[in-house]
Amino acid sequence: MGLRDDIQADLAEAFDDDLADAVSTFTGTYMGPGVWDPVSETTTAQPVTYTGRGVLESYDSRRIDNINIKVGDVLLICLVNEVSDKPMVGHEITAPDLVTGEQAAYRVESVSADPAAAHIEIQMRKS
Structure with missing residues (x-):
């Protein structure tokens, strides 16, 4: 078992036990590949959906610069x-x-992502 596997196993155990109250499921979507028709201005692309679970948290007020991190931004660690x-x-x-x-x-x-590619941090802004 490598370093990445060890980290993922430890974090998954924490998600199931110690952090269980803070862990949330989420759903992500984006438009998949398709062909754009400029005449009718339509596309054949279909939405692609994925799921996961992670911990949501607010950014520390000292990190908010209103350029890169704005008030209300949320960090998702999964x-x-x-x-x-x-x-x-x-x-x-x-x-x-x-x-x-x-x-x-x-x-x-x-x-x-961290150097071991075990977890990812996603900065999100309400749309």
């Missing part, structure tokens, strides 16, 4: 092996709102 597709900038993610707990739509602003 395991790479528990997300059924690769989140990318521009995708829409539906996850619980941190204040109300109701489902909210977010736009992915940035995605980064």
